[in-house]
Amino acid sequence: MTRARYREGARAVAPIAVAAFTFGASFGVLARTAGIDALAATIMSGTTFAGSAQFAAASILGGSGGIAAAVLAAALLNVRYAPISVSVAPLFGGSPLRRLLEAQLIVDESWAVSRRADGRYDRGLLLGAGLTLYVSWVAGTAIGAIAGEALGDPADLGLDAAFPALFLALLVPQVRTRPALAAALLGGTIALVLVPFTPAGVPIVAAAVAALLGWRRP
């Protein structure tokens, strides 16, 4: 019964798993621009398992933004996993270590496919989908990073232009609501204004202030 649910979860994300593999491969290639080698890139995918934050950290470190800004920006992008993990918390049981390990399979896509029509979440779907995506993401990173080392200079390949395109592609599905669009416009403006005056990395962290638009009176 449960095993069937795992398989169903794996099937539900199969098309996304292909995308996760190619996305992981692009992370492996682009991580080189930040001086992150194949081993470090693969271990990062295995421990962080959150694409946008990994790309953000790599792009800031590569753009001489410093390690503090890189870590902070990645953390700000991943804070969303706190409320997401809260929404599925009842699905997890057993020892704290087991819950900790299984919780790492929570990503945007596995969370989305495990939501049923009645608004509740399905444990088998979440873990089956999460594990499928995890394997694709880590394997993609390793293969991309190793293949990337055979490619030439990142700047000659236009890889510096790949980053803004990537972040734009990740942003588009995030701004379907008016508050999200307002936060994006304000965040982008804050960053643009600060770029000439602050060290690289600071504009990105400062833009997080725009999220306060979502504050609701307690």
Next chain:
Amino acid sequence: MSEVWLLVGLVGAATIAFKSVGPVLLGGRPLPDHVAGVVTLLAPAVLAALVVTQLVGGDREIVLDARLVGIGAAVVALLLRAPLLVVIVVAAAAAALARALV
């Protein structure tokens, strides 16, 4: 080299902690509403800032270069609903081509 491993370790630890908040720390209790509202807007705000800084950011200056050609091509690809990988490759190729021609 050690800076890279510090980055890998810290980003990994932070992400593992965030994902564990519900299943391990709170044990099923919900987050307060006013906090949840702010958290959902963090991703769009930070991603928009990343678009801007990666597109025109320089060393404490605004730099307009081949990256603009790349993002223009990416917008076209996005409007045509191209998959993510195609969007990235199109942007990189357009920027590389623009550099080769100028």
